Amino acid sequence: MTISGKNLVAGEWTGKVEGGFTAFDANTGEALLQSYADATEAEINEAIVSANEAFKTFGTLAPAQRAQFLRTIGEQIVALGDELVEIATTETGLPAMRIQGERGRTVGQLNLFADLLDSGEYEGVIDLADPQREPLPKPDTRLGYIPLGVVGVFAASNFPLAFSTAGGDTASALAAGCPVVMKAHAAHPGTAELVAQAILKAIEICQLPKGVFSLLQGKNYAIASQIVTHPLVKAVGFTGSERVGLILQQQINERPEPIPFYGELGSLNPxxxxxxxxxxxxxxxxxxxxxxxxxxxxxxxxxxxxxxxxxxxxxxxxxxxxxxxxxxxxxxxxxxxxxxxxxxxxxxxxxxxxxxxxxxxxxxxxxxxxxxxxxxxxxxxxxxxxxxxxxxxxxxxxxxxxxxxxxxxxxxxxxxxxxxxxxxxxxxxxxxxxxxxxxxxxxxxxxxxNQMPTGVEVCASMNHGGPFPASTDLRTTSVGSKAITRFQRPICYQNMPEELLPSLLK
The missing domain is CATH 3.40.309.10 (Aldehyde Dehydrogenase; Chain A, domain 2)
Known part of the structure; x- marks a missing residue:
């Protein structure tokens, strides 16, 4: 596949590559030939606005449709073949076996969420009415979960696949019904673009709105600020340094509408x-x-x-x-x-x-x-x-x-x-x-x-988070099936006619 160096904005590859930034061959330390465009303010806004428009449709999809989309992304990532492994090893210096394993984990995460959506893992709670209860009748109440909206995700430097373009934050946000605007990491932009091509192909196969996923490249720090402060962004997933994470957290706190910031900022692992x-x-x-x-x-x-x-x-x-x-x-x-x-x-x-x-x-x-x-x-x-x-x-x-x-x-x-x-x-x-x-x-x-800390099992019982600064919300995990709850909120339906209830609560 051809690397364009451009941004993926609502299904279109855009941006000025000439004069942009380059990645490095991690093995030689030399700059690579391909240039990449810094996303402009207009492109960032278009990506977020398009994602918000796509949310009107994507956020109401049946779980089975979201599951099929996740599986299709995984299939398209596998279809990238050796080219994905080659460019990732060049950009990161990580060995091919490590990248192959990380690709498997990435696809596995997507399939995990798909399986749980299909099995009804994320169904709500139904408390039926009791009109005979004394002294007051009990109403019919049903607790469900709805997606938050547009999610901004920041790729990690050290996991070019599993914590990046189609990694855990993206997979869990899409599983929840949230469109994603991804900020690629400048250390592995070619890897990010190839995976974005796979996601775009999955969008086309599943006939979803193109704004469901956008990829923004760039080294300009203003890109991050614009994402986290945009009024249509409703949550952010971040993996990076404590210094940068705290800057983003402060900007989010100063928004007229504060939003959840799920940051993983560092750990000594005693x-x-x-x-x-x-x-x-x-x-x-x-x-x-x-x-x-x-x-x-x-x-x-x-x-x-x-x-x-x-x-x-x-x-x-x-x-x-x-x-x-x-x-x-x-x-x-x-x-x-x-x-x-x-x-x-x-x-x-x-x-x-x-x-x-x-x-x-x-x-x-x-x-x-x-x-x-x-x-x-x-x-x-x-x-x-x-x-x-x-x-x-x-x-x-x-x-x-x-x-x-x-x-x-x-x-x-x-x-x-x-x-x-x-x-x-x-x-x-x-x-x-x-x-x-x-x-x-x-x-x-x-x-x-009596085991080493390196290695995180992707499963229902895993918790990958912790008290600050390990993560900015100690109640959540970025790995495992519970990661989806970061990008949903509870909603209680009381005395609603069945015609107005979501399918999982009928």
């Missing part, structure tokens, strides 16, 4: 390492933590960034095993040169933060590659150093050395909200683990036992 686990399996655990850290060169939102451990007689062997594993890691490709620069600058700041370098991975040969690092600090240093309590987007982790189990519990009080937290323990640790779990559960969206 690893609570219990004493008897270290004594029994310390070296193996250290190697496993390093392997988890290195997935995606540390650019996973669930990367294990901070490890709290008691500095007892077994600690030295654990640290040595972790250091050895880090030293063996080759320097790796970051998603973009800018991200590599940011990672390197953060690591340099950590070197002057009071933390100690435990180990460094192999040196980078080129500027856009980054070396792995492992630091350590005592609890007092961690408590008093803001920088060490912030997410590092890359392959660096911090060991926090605690004097005893009481300090491990104290450590939890110093961390912000997290997507995940893991406890590594054996049966002999259970008494101490119980107290750790009781504290940690209030800081995380997913509590894990």
């Amino acid at each position: 690893q609570m390492i219990m004493a008897n686990k270290v004594a029994q399996d310390g070296e193996v655990l250290a190697q496993g933590l390093v392997a988890s850290l290195m997935m995606g060169q540390g650019q996973f939102c669930t990367s294990p960034g901070v490890w709290a451990i008691v500095e007892d007689d077994n600690y030295a062997a654990f640290e040595a095993a972790a250091a050895k594993a880090i030293c063996e890691q080759p320097a790796g490709v970051m998603l973009t040169p800018k991200m590599a620069e940011g990672y390197i600058a953060t690591v340099e700041a950590w070197k002057n933060s009071g933390a100690t370098i435990v180990a460094k991975g192999k040196a980078a040969d080129v500027a856009h590659h980054a070396s792995a690092y492992l630091f350590s600090a005592d609890l007092a240093t961690f408590k008093n150093t803001d920088l060490l309590r912030e997410e590092v987007f890359g392959s660096t982790a911090l060991i926090v050395r605690c004097k005893d189990a009481a300090e491990q519990q104290e450590f939890i009080s110093y961390i912000k909200g997290q997507l995940t937290g893991a406890i590594h323990a054996v049966e002999a640790d259970l008494d101490a683990t119980r107290q750790i779990a009781q504290l940690l559960v209030h800081k995380v969206g997913r509590l894990i036992y």
Whole structure:
């Protein structure tokens, strides 16, 4: 398929490509030849207005029709074949196997929502009338859910498929009946356009209004501001940095009509390492933590960034095993040169933060590659150093050395909200683990036992969210079947004639 470099606005490819921005070959660090248009104010407005017009039809479609649309998107993504894998690996530096797996997950998410729509998973609640009830008759009340309207979605840098153009936010919004205006990530615009072509094809096959989906390219920060402040946009899904997320949140709060902002803004994913686990399996655990850290060169939102451990007689062997594993890691490709620069600058700041370098991975040969690092600090240093309590987007982790189990519990009080937290323990640790779990559960969206945090299962019981800044609404998830509820609102119908009820409540 041909990459145009243009924006998809209500079924038409528009925009001035000449003089636009380019993506980078993540493997070589060189700019790619294809230029991409920055979406204009007029194009953004047209995309949102067209989406709002499409909502009048799309928002009332039967669940079976929405399900067919989602499945058709998945089929068209698969039909893109190797070209999608090739351009995604070029733009991100991620290996082909990772992209293939992410494509499968993306299609799986679409099919998950389709299956749940077909099975009636999202049906409402019916309380029939009771005219004989004393002292007052009970009316007929039926609780259903209706879509919010136009949803603005921002693609993630680190998941070019599963959290981007047709990723979880888009899939759940479309499943809810909401048209989507997607802001593509400038790190992988070609990947975004190919997936948008697949969505457009699905729109045509299913004979839906063209405004159901639009794709906006660009590096201009004004694009994001216009999306989140447009009066016809009724919700926003965002995955990105805490700094940008808070800017968008502030702009949304200043709207005459505030709207839901579902932002995923970062996570340290603390690893609570219990004493008897270290004594029994310390070296193996250290190697496993390093392997988890290195997935995606540390650019996973669930990367294990901070490890709290008691500095007892077994600690030295654990640290040595972790250091050895880090030293063996080759320097790796970051998603973009800018991200590599940011990672390197953060690591340099950590070197002057009071933390100690435990180990460094192999040196980078080129500027856009980054070396792995492992630091350590005592609890007092961690408590008093803001920088060490912030997410590092890359392959660096911090060991926090605690004097005893009481300090491990104290450590939890110093961390912000997290997507995940893991406890590594054996049966002999259970008494101490119980107290750790009781504290940690209030800081995380997913509590894990003896497994690594990297990897998110797409299923009904998954929660991918957590207290701020892990997400801006701790009651919601961006992964799994409950993600659809972010883009719906409850509506109660009282004493309505059946002819005026939605089909699911009849």
